[in-house]
Amino acid sequence: MEPIIALEDVSFTYKINEDSSVPVLKNVSFSIYPGEYVAIIGHNGSGKSTLSKHFNGLLTPSSGDVWVQGHNTKDESKKLDIRKTVGMVFQHPDNQIVATIVEEDVAFGLENIGVPRAEMKHRIDEALEVVKMSEFRKRPPHHLSGGQKQRVAIAGVLAMQPDCIVFDESTSMLDTFGRNEVLQAIRKMNKMGMTIITVTHRMSEAAEAGRIIVVEDGKIVMDGNPREIFKHKQVLMDLQLDVPAVSQMADIVHSQIPMFSKELIQEDELINEVNRVSKARSGEMV
Ligand SMILES: Nc1ncnc2c1ncn2[C@@H]1O[C@H](COP(=O)(O)OP(=O)(O)O)[C@@H](O)[C@H]1O
Ligand SMILES: [Mg+2]
Numbered sequence: 001m002e003p004i005i006a007l008e009d010v011s012f013t014y015k016i017n018e019d020s021s022v023p024v025l026k027n028v029s030f031s032i033y034p035g036e037y038v039a040i041i042g043h044n045g046s047g048k049s050t051l052s053k054h055f056n057g058l059l060t061p062s063s064g065d066v067w068v069q070g071h072n073t074k075d076e077s078k079k080l081d082i083r084k085t086v087g088m089v090f091q092h093p094d095n096q097i098v099a100t101i102v103e104e105d106v107a108f109g110l111e112n113i114g115v116p117r118a119e120m121k122h123r124i125d126e127a128l129e130v131v132k133m134s135e136f137r138k139r140p141p142h143h144l145s146g147g148q149k150q151r152v153a154i155a156g157v158l159a160m161q162p163d164c165i166v167f168d169e170s171t172s173m174l175d176t177f178g179r180n181e182v183l184q185a186i187r188k189m190n191k192m193g194m195t196i197i198t199v200t201h202r203m204s205e206a207a208e209a210g211r212i213i214v215v216e217d218g219k220i221v222m223d224g225n226p227r228e229i230f231k232h233k234q235v236l237m238d239l240q241l242d243v244p245a246v247s248q249m250a251d252i253v254h255s256q257i258p259m260f261s262k263e264l265i266q267e268d269e270l271i272n273e274v275n276r277v278s279k280a281r282s283g284e285m286v
Contacts (some may be wrong), residue, residue, distance in 0.1 A: 002070065003031035004164055004195050005055055005086065010064035012050060013216075024050045025065070026218040034163065037196045039206035042048070042215030043240040049217060052168045056086035057198065069163070084113070084240075088155035091169040093149035094160045096156070102144075104138040106155045113160070127155040130192075130209075131185045146177020154185055162196035171205065183208070203230070203244040207265040216240065226265050246270045 057073035071078035099105035131151035214222035254262035
């Protein structure tokens, strides 16, 4: 399978002025394939946002190349194609909402790329449906909750029908309820076949992905499935990262009850394990 995004030996330095610059990305290479759900984790300042902005050409490498569906992000003539292929959702929903009515906001990007009226209506309906915001279509966005606003921002990106959406800490400003609403929409989009890349500092969110990439000082230090990654608790702690709360709990229970698995990362696994072990133990007692 061809990758949707491929990074080849990418380095990136912010040029502040003539004599000062900040090197951030250092010889980064990896590929992301269609339909993947990838979480990028790393502590503050490790280079996650800089990396994310390379996925759709918002930034281009100082050296090395980024390919999006085979197009080099440095190729000016492909810029629009690349932006259509990879959409981005940022941290603050307020900065991404431009119109005074929800449906107009979702329409904004479509108008810019000249989508015909009839097609536009269809795409807006569909996008609002996916994020469960259809009933709010005539409302002013500034009256919505954070989670609802972020879902409107997602609908705006979704209406552009990208193959991949990048979420840069898109749930970090939301309360638990809003975060769950957005996560549900993300899961649904991935099930529909969309490639998802999510930057997060919440390990429980990263645990939902199929693959985790760990960034430290502009380099990739781990890349694997969540169960593998979260086994390296000490390495993560040294990187000022954590393991999901579920893994911490499982570890504690395992130390008391050895048959209780310590390799759990998701809530439903924890619940299943509690049921399994309590059944086994009640069997032992009779
Ligand atoms: N526009 C910029 N100009 C100069 N330095 C920047 C800029 N944006 C980010 N940086 C620096 O690049 C490094 C990585 O930042 P960033 O990619 O935002 O990391 P993260 O998203 O992991 O917190 C930090 O040291 C940050 O200060
Ligand atoms: Mg960031």
